[in-house]
Amino acid sequence: MIIVTGATGRLGSQVVARLLDLVPAHTVGVSVRDESKAAGLAARGVRVRTGDFTDPASLDKAFEDADQVLVVSAAIRGPQASGANRAAIDAAVRAGATRVLYTSHQCASPGSLFSPGREHAATEAHLREQGVDYTALRHGFYTSTFEHYVPAALRTGELRLPEDGPVSWTAHADLVEADVVALTEPDLLNGVTPPLTAPGLLDFADVARVVTVLTGRSVKRVVVDDEEWKESAVAAGMPAAFADFTLGMFRAARAGEFAVTDPALETLLGRPATPAHTVLERLVQAG
Structure with missing residues (x-):
């Protein structure tokens, strides 16, 4: 079972x-x-x-x-x-x-x-x-993270976040398929896998540009100091512990921890991975 x-x-x-x-x-x-x-x-x-x-x-x-x-x-x-x-x-x-x-x-x-x-x-x-x-x-880092930031950026015209770095954003659906392949074809993946990522890298400046093109509405990427961002996030109701958790993501991104791609996911799927651009397009259309 x-x-x-x-x-x-x-x-x-x-x-x-x-x-x-x-x-x-x-x-x-x-x-x-x-x-x-x-x-x-x-x-x-x-x-x-x-x-x-x-x-x-x-x-x-x-x-x-x-x-x-x-x-x-x-x-x-x-x-x-x-x-x-x-x-x-x-x-x-x-x-x-x-x-x-x-x-x-x-x-x-x-x-x-x-x-x-x-x-x-x-x-x-x-x-x-x-x-x-x-x-x-x-x-790979889930593209669902966009859901936390893009809707607000569309309302305000600004993507106000701490400094980040490139991320190999990867769609849930692709990783679901990979997990199921691992369960049903157990000889394919043993031990620690390579990074299961989409091939493209985007930072939040790229995300702002993509959303601007998709919507025809200007979305500006604004880099905010870490502590300034935390203060504003906590003031808006975010628990301080979650704000620190989120800052860890941005610090790791600008250190290059997520700027890693590997062909393993696409090889496993036997098709191209879903581009982050496609996920952003669906998010914008849904909103």
């Missing part, structure tokens, strides 16, 4: 939907925090069980009979994130899974300026020590 965690989240739900196009529903199980949100999956014959990374006992039940477990990294920020992910990996091993897959990040490194990069590195190290087959899927 293939178990997918976080199956009602943005990534996990798409993974399960695609997986059900390829394998029988009774061979798929999901671990979710709220079973009521997965009622549609249960109706299709998917095994739905409650599992919470902060409650290891619940994972033992959720992962029963697992052959493979896809641990979708916890939506928790801070040092506790790697602990939660390690707990899920441990539960998968206890359940007898012969292969554990984990959604990591292209910047996974103990020295990353972006805190998730450090947390993913710690989780990958733990995964390597478990004595089972494993795959750490190093996802």
Whole structure:
């Protein structure tokens, strides 16, 4: 049985939907925090069980009979994130899974300026020590990040953000497909993958230019001092801890941590990856 965690989240739900196009529903199980949100999956014959990374006992039940477990990294920020992910990996091993897959990040490194990069590195190290087959899927930086900034820029005409750097923005849908290939063709990806990224690099100045062309409305990229940006973000209601988290992303970007591309994703998909320009176009049209 293939178990997918976080199956009602943005990534996990798409993974399960695609997986059900390829394998029988009774061979798929999901671990979710709220079973009521997965009622549609249960109706299709998917095994739905409650599992919470902060409650290891619940994972033992959720992962029963697992052959493979896809641990979708916890939506928790801070040092506790790697602990939660390690707990899920441990539960998968206890359940007898012969292969554990984990959604990591292209910047996974103990020295990353972006805190998730450090947390993913710690989780990958733990995964390597478990004595089972494993795959750490190093996802590119999600294009969904644009959703946090572009709508406001369209309203104000300014993309006011800290200094950044080029990023190999990668679409969720492409990474979903890669994750499903990894689950259904286990010999293709073993160990830590290369960065699974789209081939293009854009910084937020590029994003502003693309949005300007797409809309015919001027969007100006304005670089804001880190602390000035944090003060304004907190004043607007952003928790200080999340502001610091976000600043880590910008600091890592300008240090070049996300300016990495690799052909591995397109090779795996057998087609070109979705350009960031296409994602921006869809976002603008939806808005």
